[in-house]
Amino acid sequence: MERIRLGNTVFEGRNNAYFLPGDRPTLVDAGVATDSVRRDLREGLAAADHEVADLEAIVLTHWHADHAGLAAELQAESGAPVYVHADDAGIVAGDPDAIAAERSIRERRFDEWRIPGGPRAEVTDYLDGHDDLRGGRVDVTPVEDGDRIAAGDGELEVVHLPGHAAGLSAFAFDGERGAGREAYVGDVILPKYTPNVGGADLRVDRPLETYLDSLARLADLDFERAWPGHRDPISDPAGRARVIAEHHRERTERVVSVLDEHGPTDAWTVSAHLFGDLSGIHILHGPGEAFAHLDHLVAEGVVSSPDGEGRYELLDADPDFDELVAVPETKR
Numbered sequence: 224m225e226r227i228r229l230g231n232t233v234f235e236g237r238n239n240a241y242f243l244p245g246d247r248p249t250l251v252d253a254g255v256a257t258d259s260v261r262r263d264l265r266e267g268l269a270a271a272d273h274e275v276a277d278l279e280a281i282v283l284t285h286w287h288a289d290h291a292g293l294a295a296e297l298q299a300e301s302g303a304p305v306y307v308h309a310d311d312a313g314i315v316a317g318d319p320d321a322i323a324a325e326r327s328i329r330e331r332r333f334d335e336w337r338i339p340g341g342p343r344a345e346v347t348d349y350l351d352g353h354d355d356l357r358g359g360r361v362d363v364t365p366v367e368d369g370d371r372i373a374a375g376d377g378e379l380e381v382v383h384l385p386g387h388a389a390g391l392s393a394f395a396f397d398g399e400r401g402a403g404r405e406a407y408v409g410d411v412i413l414p415k416y417t418p419n420v421g422g423a424d425l426r427v428d429r430p431l432e433t434y435l436d437s438l439a440r441l442a443d444l445d446f447e448r449a450w451p452g453h454r455d456p457i458s459d460p461a462g463r464a465r466v467i468a469e470h471h472r473e474r475t476e477r478v479v480s481v482l483d484e485h486g487p488t489d490a491w492t493v494s495a496h497l498f499g500d501l502s503g504i505h506i507l508h509g510p511g512e513a514f515a516h517l518d519h520l521v522a523e524g525v526v527s528s529p530d531g532e533g534r535y536e537l538l539d540a541d542p543d544f545d546e547l548v549a550v551p552e553t554k555r
């Protein structure tokens with residue numbers, strides 16, 4: 224397997240694509256649709272003595288443009304099927320209904336979070352301005368948890384781990400060192416920072432709980448090594464899942480203390496207390512993250528949101544945080 228480094232400066236930075244040579248040359252993730260990333264990808268394939276036309280399968284971890292952007296043109300050039308989880312298939316395909324549905328949820332959430340007019344216009348401009356990075360329409364082959372895809376000289380097993388995105392999936396395989404399973408994990412876990420939950424895919428219901436369940440499953444799978452969508456390989460994926468869950472427990476404590484100190488308020492104000500002033504994509508990610516935690520606290524009975532209009536009131540200033548945010552056990 225060859226790791227191809229993509230110099231994306233638009234989103235989280237420094238994406239990875241992975242190329243699996245062999246009987247069925249396969250690419251895992253495709254990078255954002257910009258000229259420099261297009262060049263990075265071609266150079267990476269060339270370094271592995273291949274070209275785009277050789278690809279027989281393209282596998283995407285999730286719909287975000289920094290992972291799916293170039294899929295359409297790679298498919299046009301190679302004729303390769305593009306596999307992505309069914310929950311993200313519509314958006315990757317460019318289906319107008321799927322895209323309109325995501326937009327309407329976005330508008331509803333922005334109302335609920337009470338994002339003021341200025342920042343709201345800024346983030347909407349930002350999102351619309353980056354639409355072309357998503358690339359063209361793709362003929363998608365949807366996959367589900369447990370499906371197996373022939374790739375390289377072996378196969379990839381789909382492991383659905385939603386949270387950061389509704390369809391986010393890892394692809395598990397037997398490691399080259401014969402020492403157990405490894406996986407391409409997209410943005411399920413990242414080595415340096417915590418993947419955004421709540422703002423990165425507004426279609427996810429109960430985003431924090433959904434993500435914590437995925438972290439628990441990932442810890443339980445106890446992969447030998449994980450190959451993330453950004454930055455370097457993760458040598459203890461279960462340990463990393465645990466650290467990220469702990470981070471969310473601390474953040475839940477902070478959200479409770481914000482409500483305790485400042486009284487009932489909305490997701491935008493909680494976000495301001497947590498993250499300060501925001502610009503660009505962070506206007507989406509900040510209140511999204513605050514919302515994910517508030518929504519979880521409401522479901523657990525710690526916070527009430529009686530009018531359903533985005534106002535949150537603390538009911539219990541001293542809840543059991545260990546119970547609210549379960550940190551997975553690790554075996555090592």
Ligand SMILES: [Zn+2]
Binds near residue numbers: 285287388
């Ligand atoms: Zn992502």
Ligand SMILES: [Zn+2]
Binds near residue numbers: 287452453
């Ligand atoms: Zn990403």
